[in-house]
Amino acid sequence: MDLALVYLALIACGVLMYVLLDGFSLGVGVVAPWLERDEDRALAVKSLSHLWDSNQTWLVFGGVALFVAFPKAYSLVLSELYLPIILMLIALIFRGVAFEFYFKSDTSRGWWNFSFSFGSILATLSQGLILGTLVQGGVEQGRLEWLTPFSLLTALSLLFGYGLLGSCWLVRKSEGRMAARSRVLARILLLCVLVSLALVSLGMLLTQPQVAARWLHMPGILLLAPVPVLCAWVSWSLWKMLGDKNGHDLQPLGLAMLLFLLSFVGLVAGMFPYIVPGQLTIWQALAPESTLIFALVGIVLLLPVVIGYNIYNYRVFAGKTRMEDGY
Numbered sequence: 001m002d003l004a005l006v007y008l009a010l011i012a013c014g015v016l017m018y019v020l021l022d023g024f025s026l027g028v029g030v031v032a033p034w035l036e037r038d039e040d041r042a043l044a045v046k047s048l049s050h051l052w053d054s055n056q057t058w059l060v061f062g063g064v065a066l067f068v069a070f071p072k073a074y075s076l077v078l079s080e081l082y083l084p085i086i087l088m089l090i091a092l093i094f095r096g097v098a099f100e101f102y103f104k105s106d107t108s109r110g111w112w113n114f115s116f117s118f119g120s121i122l123a124t125l126s127q128g129l130i131l132g133t134l135v136q137g138g139v140e141q142g143r144l145e146w147l148t149p150f151s152l153l154t155a156l157s158l159l160f161g162y163g164l165l166g167s168c169w170l171v172r173k174s175e176g177r178m179a180a181r182s183r184v185l186a187r188i189l190l191l192c193v194l195v196s197l198a199l200v201s202l203g204m205l206l207t208q209p210q211v212a213a214r215w216l217h218m219p220g221i222l223l224l225a226p227v228p229v230l231c232a233w234v235s236w237s238l239w240k241m242l243g244d245k246n247g248h249d250l251q252p253l254g255l256a257m258l259l260f261l262l263s264f265v266g267l268v269a270g271m272f273p274y275i276v277p278g279q280l281t282i283w284q285a286l287a288p289e290s291t292l293i294f295a296l297v298g299i300v301l302l303l304p305v306v307i308g309y310n311i312y313n314y315r316v317f318a319g320k321t322r323m324e325d326g327y
Helices: 003-034 038-046 057-069 073-080 084-101 109-135 148-175 178-207 207-216 220-224 226-243 251-271 289-316
Strands: 274-276
Touching: 003 038, 003 057, 003 109, 003 148, 003 178, 003 251, 003 289, 038 084, 038 109, 038 178, 057 073, 057 084, 073 084, 073 274, 084 109, 109 148, 148 178, 148 251, 178 207, 178 226, 178 251, 207 226, 207 251, 226 251
Parallel strands: none
Antiparallel strands: none
16 A cells, blocks of 8 residues: 555545635635625525634644654645745635634624635635645745745636635525625636636646646546546536526535535646655655554544534534524
8 A cells, every 4th residue: 555645545534525615714704894784694694604614724734744744745835835825824724713703793893804804715715825836846945936926817717716615605595686696706706716726727737848738738637637627517506506596505515515626626636746846756755654544543433423523513404504603
């Protein structure tokens, strides 16, 4: 058994779960300023009040797994991307405080609305800068290249993507006028996502020879061709569903998540086997085998508990959110 591949799969799953689950949570904060009424914004925050902290456990899981399995990659990424990582953590703390005080203060509700959206947007942009820097190969000892046109484009793309997830979440959790408004926002953001995703993909093909070789030459072109085809089909299906005001309210969220999943598959396929593109492969950054086996035992024991808790949490709080519901 290749432990490098096992841990790569675990980290990839952890990152994907975080992006999908906390992505819509951050996305609600991204689109909240464009909701029409203060009551709608309060309902949007309330729809997340039981989920936001459990969603972030996947970020902790991914970070710990990276530290345990690929310590060289962890130290390189953390040291060279220190500022955007710190900004992300500050933004998440800022946002967490807003959650806790939002419904406990009537006189300063506007401040907590701002804090919720500001923290969500800053955290999203920080994550986009980190992702863009990794993809462009800007993480190198002694170099600071996390603020480039490509990383800024990636950050903007992630902002649109999380906003799409957040809008689709509100379609599911709200009713009437707010749900209709969320459908309109989701359609606008879907167009923004497709344009920005195309630009990011083009940038990767033009600047990353390894990615271009894998996507544009045999046999990679045959193996990976279904990814953009499926992205086009999912996008068209999502566009039609969002246009039907009396249509399903859960399927748009599922399709938006599927679009993220396909994009994630394409990204990983282009970067593999690098854990830090252009610098370290998963085998070069791998920790000693004894450490990996010891940590794997803990992961096998605890991961089912985390997954089970998340499933239970979402099942208990399924359905529409109403202001009269308890916290």
